[in-house]
Amino acid sequence: MYRPQVFVSLFVLAAALSLAVRAPSHVVGAAQPLAPESLRCPGRTLPEPADRWRWTWQWEQLESYVFPGPPGDDGPYAVALDRSCNLYVADAQNNQVVKLSPDGGVLARFPTPRGEPGESSSPRGIAVDAQGNIYVSRTSRDHVLKLSPSGQTLATWGTCTPAAENRFCDKSQGGLFIGPEGIAVDGAGNVYVIEVAGNRIQKLTSDGRPLAMWDMRGRIPGELWILGSPAIDLDGNLYVPDGFNNRVFKFSPEGAVLAQFGTGPDPSPQPGQFHLPKGVAVDMAGNMYVTDTYNWRLQKLAADGSLVDQWRNCLDGPLCEIPANGEAPGQFFAARGLTVDGQGNLYVADTANKRVQRLIATPVPVPADEL
Numbered sequence: 001m002y003r004p005q006v007f008v009s010l011f012v013l014a015a016a017l018s019l020a021v022r023a024p025s026h027v028v029g030a031a032q033p034l035a036p037e038s039l040r041c042p043g044r045t046l047p048e049p050a051d052r053w054r055w056t057w058q059w060e061q062l063e064s065y066v067f068p069g070p071p072g073d074d075g076p077y078a079v080a081l082d083r084s085c086n087l088y089v090a091d092a093q094n095n096q097v098v099k100l101s102p103d104g105g106v107l108a109r110f111p112t113p114r115g116e117p118g119e120s121s122s123p124r125g126i127a128v129d130a131q132g133n134i135y136v137s138r139t140s141r142d143h144v145l146k147l148s149p150s151g152q153t154l155a156t157w158g159t160c161t162p163a164a165e166n167r168f169c170d171k172s173q174g175g176l177f178i179g180p181e182g183i184a185v186d187g188a189g190n191v192y193v194i195e196v197a198g199n200r201i202q203k204l205t206s207d208g209r210p211l212a213m214w215d216m217r218g219r220i221p222g223e224l225w226i227l228g229s230p231a232i233d234l235d236g237n238l239y240v241p242d243g244f245n246n247r248v249f250k251f252s253p254e255g256a257v258l259a260q261f262g263t264g265p266d267p268s269p270q271p272g273q274f275h276l277p278k279g280v281a282v283d284m285a286g287n288m289y290v291t292d293t294y295n296w297r298l299q300k301l302a303a304d305g306s307l308v309d310q311w312r313n314c315l316d317g318p319l320c321e322i323p324a325n326g327e328a329p330g331q332f333f334a335a336r337g338l339t340v341d342g343q344g345n346l347y348v349a350d351t352a353n354k355r356v357q358r359l360i361a362t363p364v365p366v367p368a369d370e371l
Contacts, residue, residue, distance in 0.1 A: 179198055
């Protein structure tokens, strides 16, 4: 049955929906040189006079953009924020990038170019640099597009003209891609491209020059990887979900493995464990948010991997031994990419539900007896 999904501007309070929504446990600090643009977005400010207001946190949607189609098809795959808190959505189903204002209004739609007639460009990864340039993965053609802030194509990475140094356009060479999906950009303009079919991570300059390539096969236990949507933390470290082996890895900017979260390789519904993690985001305090696809939940983990909070649809009450996909606020259906800003506001591509949700700071008056 056709069920359009919309972003809704006003939502019932989370308590009324029985959602356990906790405030992010950090204070915004100064972003470091390698911090991504998302953490440079300061978030919201309290109304004046500020001492008469406080923050509460709740899940909501915005009514301004509709992802048509029945649940389960392609929808929004990934999201990114710029330092002005504009949101960019990789809309895989409609072959476009959508730019939304902090209030949720549609600022622009940038169609992503196709190859042959009828071919889908299906953007599945997205990132933004300090100049407002947009990087989009064009998975079907093994390309990465660099777009200007106005959506013009500045460069197409991954194309090859046979030459002496690569006579047969061997895609194992740096700067060429095999199924690129997730993308992240650090504060220095370094671009990380996650290759699902190639089981590789490439690091490139902002003009597409290869800097490093890390082949995951044999480098870390697990023969097959399904690499998901990545994130960069305050210090420029890279986080990548390994969906097949049910883990999340933390790498230094030089590619050294710093930490593993989730024991893997078998799936588990336990806290801090995963069943096909597809996306990760990291806030100013180092907390991780992981879209745990087939546990039908979003987990918030501390920097040491311990559970802080989780959001999901439970069919058996508080124990939640029978979770399932859901369509209410704070519930998910095959969620993928996500991002978090400097205040801790969280944005999630709830892919199969055809929507983007956000856990947002909302001002409420301080009760009179507390003034």
